[in-house]
Amino acid sequence: MDHSHIFIIVIELMGTIAFAISGAMVAVRCGMDLLGVIVLGVVTAVGGGMIRDIVLGNIPSALTDPxxxxxxxxxxxxxxxxxxxxxxxxxxxxxxxxxxxxEAMDALGLGIFSALGVLTGIRNGHLGNTFLLVFLGTMTGVGGGMLRDMMAQVPLQVLYKRIYACASIVGALSCTLLYPRFGEAVALFVPLFLVLIIRLLAAHYRWDLPRIPRE
Amino acid sequence: MDHSHIFIIVIELMGTIAFAISGAMVAVRCGMDLLGVIVLGVVTAVGGGMIRDIVLGNIPSALTDPxxxxxxxxxxxxxxxxxxxxxxxxxxxxxxxxxxxxEAMDALGLGIFSALGVLTGIRNGHLGNTFLLVFLGTMTGVGGGMLRDMMAQVPLQVLYKRIYACASIVGALSCTLLYPRFGEAVALFVPLFLVLIIRLLAAHYRWDLPRIPRE
Amino acid sequence: MDHSHIFIIVIELMGTIAFAISGAMVAVRCGMDLLGVIVLGVVTAVGGGMIRDIVLGNIPSALTDPxxxxxxxxxxxxxxxxxxxxxxxxxxxxxxxxxxxxEAMDALGLGIFSALGVLTGIRNGHLGNTFLLVFLGTMTGVGGGMLRDMMAQVPLQVLYKRIYACASIVGALSCTLLYPRFGEAVALFVPLFLVLIIRLLAAHYRWDLPRIPRE
Structure with a gap:
């Protein structure tokens, strides 16, 4: 196992921890018991990557590596x-x-997984296909939180939160564009910080996208 | 690219437009912001086909063709x-x-995708397997709307609407039976009109299947 | 078709019947019409196995065998x-x-599918990978009920019910450990009864895992 591989695993574990915290806290909030908290934490943490791997036709890495x-x-x-x-x-x-x-844990996980989704796509030989890579990154980024919200039956962040999907797309797109010229490390950290900054600014300044009030 | 292929793409784009409209309008109704409307429109439009492609073990066409x-x-x-x-x-x-x-957009998308799901199954070499083809057609037809309703957390049309799944099954079955004898064009348009007519008649005359009142 | 294969099919049909009953009854309770009841019954019965087959990269057996x-x-x-x-x-x-x-039907289906998920994983050549097998078993066990609850939009049993996921994990783990030494029959029935007993005792004695009250 080379250096860059270990480095990716460390980052992936950070994303896993961030999303597991966000999932477990949503579960706690909904009054679930210990098992429910664990299930929702796990689904949030590995769900996005599992969707990505299934779409790519691979056995999900979450299942082969405990x-x-x-x-x-x-x-x-x-x-x-x-x-x-x-x-x-x-x-x-x-x-x-x-x-x-x-919110902070969710933003961290979103940034990490949006970039990792793109890198996984590249490792699977889709370097030239910008559209596919951005889609894979976004799906990996928002997938875990989507499953979390659907299972907990709370409003989906990706549908209601200020520029949530937007941040993920920016992260995935920047990763896709940076990788060929600057390599893995830059293609991971720049998107990660971009997503974090966008999400935190959006939360702080309450940036709102145009919205049509509920009837 | 031959004629018949272009023809299929045009029909598929019509279905995409119809389902995107239905998805976007549900999102608007739920008070989502612009990004939420886009996400739900996209999921509704490409979700059924993605489920079908994943089941068939292919990379979803929605990801390879932007x-x-x-x-x-x-x-x-x-x-x-x-x-x-x-x-x-x-x-x-x-x-x-x-x-x-x-409702009309949803019926149009339902008809188009129910037939296209069957044709995709045939293109993947499952011509003889009527059951699989009908299942693929129905899943492609109802999948996008199902994901839309699950994500928006509104009651699922496929579970509560008058003969919704039924219309899709009739469409998929007629497509499966018509294709070997009459070819692609007939196997697309007859089911499409069947589904549209069933759905619109059901809506107009308020056809009801037997139902057990909520306790 | 040899004896052991017929035996597995009989058990699988029992699980299918149990889960179809549980799905149909949830649908009836939610006031769905006949088609909705059928759709939810089918999804509950074949959903877990479909998720498992898709994860393994196979065309779901529910689609190839009507x-x-x-x-x-x-x-x-x-x-x-x-x-x-x-x-x-x-x-x-x-x-x-x-x-x-x-509850009883759900417990029966949970036990059967938790074990069958493991055996399917073994048939696909993953005998050595305990973690993957347990995950496959649990996913097959809880997947159908999860889809049922998400589609019917009722609280997910796997998140709120006393040691529901726990029972499935115990079933899958015992199946994984028993198979190499005692063969298929023991690896099916012991987990099945374990899951049933755990679920029924949990329901009867109202075993509670620690839970944080809803704010």
Whole structure:
């Protein structure tokens, strides 16, 4: 296993941890029990990558390499324990912090997986196909959170959140364009920061896309 | 590219447009912003075909050929702009028309994709397998709308609408039976009109299948 | 077709019937019409196996062999007719029985499909990969019910029910461990009874995993 491969795995584990936290916290919020929290954490963390691998016709890497699921399970259990024993504190005015933590973790996972989806597509020999790569990146980025929201039956972030899908597309597109000239590291970190900045600015300044009020 | 291939692409684009309109209008109704409208329009338009291609073990054609996604994006943006600038009008008594337009577009897409699903199955060498072809056609027909309703978290048409799945099955079955004797064109248009007629008659005469009232 | 193959098919049909009943009854409860009941019965019965086959890169066996879908259709129609003509009785105090029947059928299907998912993975040459096999078994076990709940838009059993996923994991793991030493029959029946016992004890004694109350 060469250096660049280890580097990718470390980044992928970071994304897994971020998405597992966001999934587990949504589950906690919905009043699920420990198993529910673990299931939702795992689905959020590995769901996007599984969709990507299935679309590419590969057996999902989450199934052949246990490390991602194990990481997501451990993280979900930790989140559960933390909230379980700190419930008191959480209910005494820390709610905005709580919501912000979900949002930050979600933005981090979104950035990491949007870029990793593109790189996986390139590794599968689709370097020339910009459109396919951007689609793969976006699907990997938003897929886990989409499954999370559909399973928890809360409004889908990708449909209602300020420029959520948009951030993922920008991340995937920049990764696709940067890779041929600057290589893997740049094609990973620039999109990652782009997505993070877009999401956090959007949340902070409450950027709104035009929207038609509900009838 | 031969004539028959162009012909299929034109029909497929018509289905894409019809489903993108229906998806975008559901999104507008749920109060989503521009990006949400685009995402739901695209998912509705290409979702059924993607499920079909994944089941067949192919990379989804929506990912290798950008024209379908691009069409769905443009249509969704147009729907959004139209509703955005005509909101006043829409809220002044045009609601029945609005609901009827979603229904008509949905019926058109249902007919087109039910037939195209069967033809794709035949192109993949499953001509003899009637059951598989009907299943593929139905899945392609109802898949996009199913994903749309699951993502928007509105009641699934395929589960609650008068003979919705039924129309799709009739379309797929007639396409399967007509193709060997009459070729592609007949196997496309007859099912298309059958589905349209069934759906519109069902809507007009409020045909009801037996139903057990909610407890 | 040898003996062991027929034996597997019989067990698979039992699981199909159990899950079709549970799916059809959820549909009846939600006030769906006959077609909706059939669609939900079929999805619940063949959904888990379809996800498993797609993950493994095979064309879903439910599509190549009509017997499973046909069985699910017939069972769903029977459930519908039974409830339709016995509505009176059902509404006069039989509700607990009704809920318990869904639960028992669901537990039976869960046990059967958790084990069958593992055996399918072994038949596809993944004997050595315990993690993959357990994941395949669990996905086959909980997948149909998950799709059912997502489509019917009721809270997902796998997320909220006492040790639901847990039972499936125990079933899949025991099947994986028993197969190499004791062969197919033991690897099917022991997990099946384990899952049934866990689920029924959990329901009876109202075993609860730790849970954080909804805010």
């Amino acid at each position: 490390i991602y699921v194990l990481t997501a399970v451990i993280v979900s259990v930790l989140v559960f324990l933390l909230v379980f024993f700190r419930r008191k504190i959480l209910s005494d005015g820390f709610h905005p912090l709580y919501a912000r933590l979900i | 024209i379908y996604v691009l069409t769905a994006v443009i249509v969704s943006v147009l729907v959004f702009l139209l509703v955005f600038f005509r909101r006043k009008i829409l809220s002044d008594g045009f609601h029945p028309l609005y609901a009827r337009l979603i | 017997i499973y879908v046909l069985t699910a259709v017939i069972v769903s129609v029977l459930v519908f007719l039974l409830v339709f003509f016995r509505r009176k009785i059902l509404s006069d105090g039989f509700h607990p029985l009704y809920a318990r029947l869904i």
